Amino acid sequence: MSTRSTVPPRDLTTSLPTGPVRAGRAAADEAAAVVAGAPADLFRRLLADQESEAALLTARQVLHGFLEETHAGDAAPTGADAEARPTSADAAPTGADAEAIAAYVLAARARIAPAVAALTRAEAGPEVRDAVLRQRAPLALLGACWLDTVSQAATQPAVIVNELFGHHFALTGEGTWDKGATARHRRALAEQGVHLPDVAAASFLDDAAARPLTALHGAFRLALSRLPASFLPEVVGVHYAVHALGVDDLLIGTEPVLPEEAVRELLASYLRLAADSPTGAEDVRRLLAAVRLVVRLEEEHTALLTELAAWHSGLSLDARVAAIVAKHAPLAGRQHRAVRLGDRRLSEWLDDEEMDLAAFMAEFRASRQMRASRDGGCRFLKAIKFGGPMFGIFDEREAATFTAWAEAIAAGEPADPHFPPNTAGDEAACRWARALGRARCADEVAEEGELIAEGAALGHRELLHRLVNHERFPGILPVARAHAEDRLADAELLFTHGAGGRLTDASWFDYTPDALMARVERIYWDKLVNPYRPLTEIPDRDEVIFGQSTFALGSLIDGTWAYRIGNVGRRHRPGDGMLFSIYADEMGRGDIAKNHITLINQVLASMDILLPHIRDEEFLDQRDLPDELYGFSLHQLSLALFPDSLYEEILGYNLGIEMFGLGEMRLHEIQKLRRHGLDIAYEEAHLSIDNFSAGHARQSADIIVAHLDAVRRDGGEDAVQRAWRRVWRGYASFAYFVEHALVKQALKDEAARPAAPARDAEVSERAPGDSVELVL
Incomplete structure (x- = not known):
């Protein structure tokens, strides 16, 4: 007898059923505390914890905060949130038209590209370029993390999920991580002198000198990676917009694994499915909000990188040395108990969480450690060279900065007492922090014992x-x-x-x-x-x-x-x-x-x-x-x-x-x-x-x-x-x-x-x- 094959109806899902989220009170409180804490800690928690109730609730609060702020941005902002924010010169699309959405996103790319190109020019200088690449690395090295678990029991075998998973398989090197997009970005960064530990390393954000806004942007991507089934329309919108804008490839100089045409085809496929879905109108609205959000975030982060580059370019030699000192001070104090600087032990200076950097630099500049010796060097430079007690603490570029500073002091160049703080992206970070704080992680809470018994x-x-x-x-x-x-x-x-x-x-x-x-x-x-x-x-x-x-x-x-x-x-x-x-x-x-x-x-x-x-x-x-x-x-x-x-x-x-x-x-x-x-x-x-x-x-x-x-x-x-x-x-x-x-x-x-x-x-x-x- 011949084998009968009956093809079942295709799964045309464009979003999953929603419902109230009920969670444990302690987990909800923990999530709220994580969101209210330092952005770097939020990033680390979402990256490290994929097994706890609190982590899921943290992700939900982060997503609601970003998305609700985006919806609120459709109306005129008021109060503290009426501050200037990046806005698109082109009206955002309002309908289910893939070509119109693509035109909107590609217009944004055309605005972003010149700013990114300016950051990559040789005249920007190696220190500025290094700082910019490091700052972008936490986003580049997360890759398309929102696709990590989009394929799961709750979503398979939906047509759109299979298309997304096909992209995920390609982006991850088909299971050979070294061939994937993230590995390509890491290699390109290394070729340009930017060496960073794995994103899961405790020191990763510190080594990248990540600003609060960078950590918050990364937290949004990580949060979406934890709840992709619940936010499927947003996953599609984010996936298209991030790859179409292509900021990482523009900045780092890599070829995209997925060209814009490929992600536009997936976007069009989703919109066709939504046209026949009972929830299609709402799903498209959610997708468009996600696209607008990504455009805003990428314009915002490009502005941060531009601001960061300008700050670095404007630093005097004294200020560059001060930045190096501030970076290493938290780990240096106890190693220098016998050294004095002015009327204080060096360990007292460096252990002080509220160290007066200007006063420290004045004392350091005038200290015997920086006094020129007969051979043209100084005690400090000898200490950081091979064989010296501080060898290996500073990288090659930092050591070169100290050398130039010592030469300037020996030449009698006057000190520059102005050390402008690095505030790149801080205004936007404060706006997002307020938005996340207003969001809720659950619709109702109950005691843990009650939930476990239930x-x-x-x-x-x-x-x-x-x-x-x-x-x-x-x-x-x-x-x-x-x-x-x-x-x-x-x-x-x-x-x-x-x-x-x-x-x-x-x-x-x-x-x-x-x-x-x-x-x-x-x-x-x-x-x-x-x-x-x-x-x-x-x-x-x-x-x-x-x-x-x-x-x-x-x-x-x-x-x-x-x-x-x-x-x-x-x-x-x-x-x-x-x-x-x-x-x-x-x-x-x-x-x-x-x-x-x-x-x-x-x-x-x-x-x-x-x-x-x-x-x-x-x-x-x-x-x-x-x-x-x-x-x-x-x-x-x-x-x-x-x-x-x-x-x-x-x-x-x-x-x-x-x-x-x-x-x-x-x-x-x-x-x-x-x-x-x-x-x-x-x-x-x-x-x-x-x-x-x-x-x-x-x-x-x-x-x-x-x-x-x-x-x-x-x-x-x-x-x-x-x-x-x-x-x-x-x-x-x-x-x-x-x-x-x-x-x-x-x-x-x-x-x-x-x-x-x-x-x-x-x-x-x-x-x-x-x-x-x-x-x-």
Whole structure:
């Protein structure tokens, strides 16, 4: 019988359902405090924390602050916010016309380009150019971070999300980070003498000398990266406008990975979708607001860079030295207790948070350290040269500035006591800080205990709904964490009993790379491939459809376990690029026809099963998928929300699920589906892409070995064994949901065992598989 393929309706989503955001009071208070704090701390928190309720609420407040200010800007500002602000010379478009939007943005680019060109000219001077490039680096090196998690269970397989993910895949070098746009920008900066640590480094903003406005602009981009499903129209608007303006490529001198024509095509695609959407008018309004906001922000940041360049150019030699002193003073004081400057110890000067810089410079200029010696040098210059006690503290350019200053002093040039403060961008930063402070991070708040109790009492359907829509339900994160930890703990049962699995073997073994590969190969041959025999009897159609329905819920969130791996600031672990590439393959690399969520919907449609989207309220009432199998998907969704603290567990889970696509089970399903003329595309895709030769199954084992090799280099063998236990409990947690009969029998066996003596309590610290009882 020929295989019947029924194509399900395309997902034409242009925005996700909205609803009130209810959050914990403590988390809301924490978010408000972060937003009210220093812009640099806000930037760092949004970059570093992708696992907490407070971080999601912080992101929401930041986005509301920027966007509400943009909407308010449509009316005449009043009061303190009536200050001058960058305005476009061209009227912003008001309709869903891609060409009109492009004309507006490209007109802004034409205004910005000459100002950027002036900053890159040779006559600007190397110090000015260095300062400008450093100042722009926090934005350039965030890349298109708003695309990091735009592809997720709540958004796939929407047409526009697949197009966005295709762009994301290209911008990130197709999983090879060094080929991506951000890496290109970093290399170009390095070629021009600007060397900065990773964006996640604690010193990154300090080394970039980031102004408050730069940190706030970066915080907006990072906030959008945390809530892309909730702000999908804004993601499209920001994506088009940032790439069409191309400020980073103009300034740094790189070629764009995505030309304007490519992002305009995506913009036009979105507008066509919106034209047929019931929420289309509102979605277009939101997109246009985002475009206007980006134009304003990029004009604003170009003005900051211009102001910064003018400040640097206007500095006297004394003022340039003063700026260097101010930069190093916080870390220098305690190293100079024996040195005196005027009537004070140098350490007293430098430890003073309110140091009078003018008074210090006057004393420093007149000090014996700067007095010319017979050989034409001075004590200070000798101290900072090779062999001196201060060698390596100042970079080459700073040392050259000190040398020129010493020569000027020796030549008798008078001091310039004027040290103008650097206030570049501060007026705009104050406006944004006020706007963010006025915004709200949640519609209603409750006590944490109430939210946790409420979450713990949820049925599986409602819990799944909130986990999929976690951006709208930030209070579900503590519940998800507890759920993941409980399932991982449960799964350790298989460390002792796992050898009897039909498709897996989660029994404990001591890790070495060879031992892992040997175990994986045994599972592949002994449990997945060699047992295969073609079915001699095929179940009837209804039974086959029911069997497929038991897998379908997990398939509808295919790849979710890895969707948050490789976000900006997290591309340093050896396996991140490979794991991101695995996720990209699951999503068809942006090709919606190859997207595995599309394929499973296609299979279900061939069975006349048309489900509401898993994110929608209507899915709570679906009757085609059985209730008792929600646990597998709940565990996967919970794991996915903790890509940092449960990273090793995700690696192990990934190995389990990628091997599951091989061998007997898939081949039997293909045989049954084909017999009844049902679609086999999903099964065939996994049988091919997960192959053990070079596909996902092999890659998953390689990722674990690479990760543990890195752990060994950083922390030694003990650290490897701790990490390995976590990896293997991740694998066991997959097996726990696959091996129903084995788990049932193991629980019976454990219940029948006599209680372990109290003296064996220390067993929980020992490696499972030892001859002693395992405490479960």
